[in-house]
Amino acid sequence: xxxxxxxxxxxxxxxxxxxxxxxxxxxxxxxxxxxxxxxxxxxxxxxxxxxxxxxxxxxxxxxxxxxxxxxxxxxxxxxxxxxxxxxxxxxxxxxxxxxxxxxxxxxxxxxxxxxxxxxxxxxxxxxxxxxxxxxxxxxxxxxxxxxxxxxxxxxxxxxxxxxxxxxxxxxxxxxxxxxxxxxxxxxxxxxxxxxxxxxxxxxxxxxxxxxxxxxxxxxxxxxxxxxxxxxxxxxxxxxxxxxxxxxxxxxxxxxxxxxxxxxxxxxxxxxxxxxxxxxxxxxxxxxxxxxxxxxxxxxxxxxxxxxxxxx
Amino acid sequence: xxxxxxxxxxxxxxxxxxxxxxxxxxxxxxxxxxxxxxxxxxxxxxxxxxxxxxxxxxxxxxxxxxxxxxxxxxxxxxxxxxxxxxxxxxxxxxxxxxxxxxxxxxxxxxxxxxxxxxxxxxxxxxxxxxxxxxxxxxxxxxxxxxxxxxxxxxxxxxxxxxxxxxxxxxxxxxxxxxxxxxxxxxxxxxxxxxxxxxxxxxxxxxxxxxxxxxxxxxxxxxxxxxxxxxxxxxxxxxxxxxxxxxxxxxxxxxxxxxxxxxxxxxxxxxxxxxxxxxxxxxxxxxxxxxxxxxxxxxxxxxxxxxxxxxxxxxxxxxxxxxxxxxxxxxxxxxxxxxxxxxxxxxxxxxxxxxxxxxxxxxxxxxxxxxxxxxxxxxxxxxxxxxxxxxxxxxxxxxxxxxxxxxxxxxxxxxxxxxxxxxxxxxxxxxxxxxxxxxxxxxxxxxxxxxx
Numbered sequence: 001x002x003x004x005x006x007x008x009x010x011x012x013x014x015x016x017x018x019x020x021x022x023x024x025x026x027x028x029x030x031x032x033x034x035x036x037x038x039x040x041x042x043x044x045x046x047x048x049x050x051x052x053x054x055x056x057x058x059x060x061x062x063x064x065x066x067x068x069x070x071x072x073x074x075x076x077x078x079x080x081x082x083x084x085x086x087x088x089x090x091x092x093x094x095x096x097x098x099x100x101x102x103x104x105x106x107x108x109x110x111x112x113x114x115x116x117x118x119x120x121x122x123x124x125x126x127x128x129x130x131x132x133x134x135x136x137x138x139x140x141x142x143x144x145x146x147x148x149x150x151x152x153x154x155x156x157x158x159x160x161x162x163x164x165x166x167x168x169x170x171x172x173x174x175x176x177x178x179x180x181x182x183x184x185x186x187x188x189x190x191x192x193x194x195x196x197x198x199x200x201x202x203x204x205x206x207x208x209x210x211x212x213x214x215x216x217x218x219x220x221x222x223x224x225x226x227x228x229x230x231x232x233x234x235x236x237x238x239x240x241x242x243x244x245x246x247x248x249x250x251x252x253x254x255x256x257x258x259x260x261x262x263x264x265x266x267x268x269x270x271x272x273x274x275x276x277x278x279x280x281x282x283x284x285x286x287x288x289x290x291x292x293x294x295x296x297x298x299x300x301x302x303x304x305x306x307x308x309x310x311x
Numbered sequence: 312x313x314x315x316x317x318x319x320x321x322x323x324x325x326x327x328x329x330x331x332x333x334x335x336x337x338x339x340x341x342x343x344x345x346x347x348x349x350x351x352x353x354x355x356x357x358x359x360x361x362x363x364x365x366x367x368x369x370x371x372x373x374x375x376x377x378x379x380x381x382x383x384x385x386x387x388x389x390x391x392x393x394x395x396x397x398x399x400x401x402x403x404x405x406x407x408x409x410x411x412x413x414x415x416x417x418x419x420x421x422x423x424x425x426x427x428x429x430x431x432x433x434x435x436x437x438x439x440x441x442x443x444x445x446x447x448x449x450x451x452x453x454x455x456x457x458x459x460x461x462x463x464x465x466x467x468x469x470x471x472x473x474x475x476x477x478x479x480x481x482x483x484x485x486x487x488x489x490x491x492x493x494x495x496x497x498x499x500x501x502x503x504x505x506x507x508x509x510x511x512x513x514x515x516x517x518x519x520x521x522x523x524x525x526x527x528x529x530x531x532x533x534x535x536x537x538x539x540x541x542x543x544x545x546x547x548x549x550x551x552x553x554x555x556x557x558x559x560x561x562x563x564x565x566x567x568x569x570x571x572x573x574x575x576x577x578x579x580x581x582x583x584x585x586x587x588x589x590x591x592x593x594x595x596x597x598x599x600x601x602x603x604x605x606x607x608x609x610x611x612x613x614x615x616x617x618x619x620x621x622x623x624x625x626x627x628x629x630x631x632x633x634x635x636x637x638x639x640x641x642x643x644x645x646x647x648x649x650x651x652x653x654x655x656x657x658x659x660x661x662x663x664x665x666x667x668x669x670x671x672x673x674x675x676x677x678x679x680x681x682x683x684x685x686x687x688x689x690x691x692x693x694x695x696x697x698x699x700x701x702x703x704x705x706x707x708x709x710x711x712x713x714x715x716x717x718x719x720x721x722x723x724x725x726x727x728x729x730x731x732x733x734x735x736x737x738x739x740x741x742x743x744x745x746x747x748x749x750x751x752x753x754x755x756x757x758x759x760x761x762x
Contacts, residue, residue, distance in 0.1 A: 052709060068709075094705070098671060
């Protein structure tokens with residue numbers, strides 16, 4: 001066990017834990033935002049740079065600060081490490097800059113984007129962004145393409161986090177999509193019009209922090225904040241079968257994995273559960289899912305409800 | 312006349328072939344190192360020589376070698392970084408083209424010192440003919456028992472493989488190079504773990520520049536102390552400088568470190584002065600990624616002393632008025648050159664070569680290129696200059712690998728030293744249509760001193 005201090009709050013974590021994970025154990029406002037890191041997948045992180053923090057003291061043995069800001073998702077803690085996140089102006093400035101960089105080529109078509117309301121980039125830019133843009137040049141544009149019968153790819157919105165690549169690498173037996181080209185013309189695509197088609201491909205939709213990969217069976221049906229997230233499960237021989245069903249009245253509009261407070265799914269689910277079981281009789285309903293983080297979804301739904309014996 | 316440690320034999324006809332090279336005393340250092348010295352001795356000798364990495368960062372080679380994780384359970388690798396693609400730098404090409412056996416000699420000694428039995432030369436894909444030359448030289452070395460099993464009867468075996476890259480600048484970054492060597496996409500990965508612990512195939516690996524490795528042979532022959540006596544201060548030995556631009560004699564020169572920049576540019580032995588009797592305006596001293604300096608600051612330090620070609624003297628003045636020796640690619644500009652066009656050209660390169668995995672570099676280089684394109688083509692606004700400075704500052708230091716810094720420094724330094732040229736472009740958009748508009752820019756007398 002090593003002791004690490006993040007924004008003046010000390011915590012003991014296991015050796016080899018990343019700074020971001022240690023901060024998540026503390027929780028609250030000091031947790032750096034993460035767009036590319038996904039704790040359920042291996043080797044993710046380090047790419048988006050939104051989780052940059054300042055290491056004021058490297059360890060108790062070597063108390064020198066680290067020369068540059070480091071990506072907290074991929075820097076392991078050391079004993080006696082002192083980390084500054086929201087207490088350092090340098091970090092907040094850098095984060096603001098990163099949000100600006102992520103947004104310059106993002107289309108900002110939130111009003112017509114299916115991800116709006118549960119979009120990590122939306123939350124991030126709301127918290128750290130600037131209100132106006134200094135970017136006057138043309139934005140990157142790509143046609144939206146179908147990759148497989150269930151998934152739509154909007155390359156315009158992609159922030160190149162690589163999460164979907166890692167999902168395909170680590171959950172499925174064959175990856176047919178990946179990153180093509182380089183620099184700002186880099187794009188996610190499938191190899192020669194290949195189709196992403198396997199039992200777990202739908203998880204790329206959950207992993208995508210923006211609206212680049214969306215569910216074709218749900219596109220333009222509704223906005224997420226009109227739907228009620230309900231925990232449900234079924235017997236499934238491929239996956240755990242534990243999902244969140246997004247309902248409107250008695251109708252299931254879509255199925256997703258159960259996302260925790262960091263926007264990461266608790267367990268990955270298979271395509272059959274996700275896309276093919278949309279009848280209410282297929283599922284055992286457990287009860288409403290409380291969504292803290294994406295406030296717009298849970299707004300006015302559950303917070304004000306009282307328990308029956310509370311009156 | 313400085314000593315020529317690396318290029319002394321270049322003029323010998325047929326030096327590329329094994330018999331001629333051996334006749335001139337080649338491979339003596341291999342005999343000395345493998346038969347008379349232990350790996351620890353070799354590393355001590357290299358540490359004593361004060362040799363610093365010639366690829367750009369100037370990290371002490373002996374120290375780098377001593378970091379190698381020497382646990383015997385995994386194989387060790389030596390990788391020679393021949394992915395030289397920095398605009399303005401062409402020293403490694405010259406060395407591999409003319410002295411391929413010098414490189415192989417250095418590789419054998421270095422691999423022996425590091426306990427590596429496999430060695431890779433990662434050659435830039437565009438150097439097609441050099442791949443052939445190197446393979447021929449390696450074949451000759453195999454035939455003469457300097458490579459393969461049981462070299463010189465010492466029981467030490469070494470195989471060298473030449474691996475052509477696919478022409479990406481980013482693969483010159485060591486972790487990207489290792490990824491590319493493994494057959495993956497050439498994306499730099501986050502350090503730590505450093506390659507000395509987890510490099511090629513997750514085994515301890517040392518990555519060195521061509522020139523660094525080629526210098527190891529001569530160091531063994533002459534001894535570390537004698538090598539350290541050349542040069543000045545912590546910058547010891549000789550360095551290849553590739554000079555290009557508006558000078559009379561462009562080419563690759565071997566200099567003793569500590570030579571004043573003024574002597575290098577103006578003496579007949581080296582660059583031979585500025586072409587056509589023009590005046591010197593600016594110099595990029597270490598390949599495109601280092602800050603550009605105007606004439607008065609490159610020839611003398613802010614303290615008024617002569618600026619020398621050493622790692623320390625180049626950095627004098629910090630980022631405000633200093634630069635870096637980098638890989639030693641001197642690009643010299645005369646008074647007719649437009650610094651805006653030059654900066655735009657560099658940024659275009661970095662935009663194209665950014666690997667695209669981390670956001671500041673991917674988006675920032677593209678943004679800077681678009682703004683600079685507008686300014687250069689007469690569509691700029693006054694606010695664009697501050698925007699460029701701000702974007703460059705925000706890229707710097709926030710990226711995974713140094714390419715982001717390399718893209719930001721030329722822009723930031725060009726605006727710092729030549730801001731009036733950017734302003735002139737914005738105020739006089741009509742001049743921007745002409746290719747030679749560098750001549751037309753009026754230079755305020757106080758802001759720039761020609762030499």
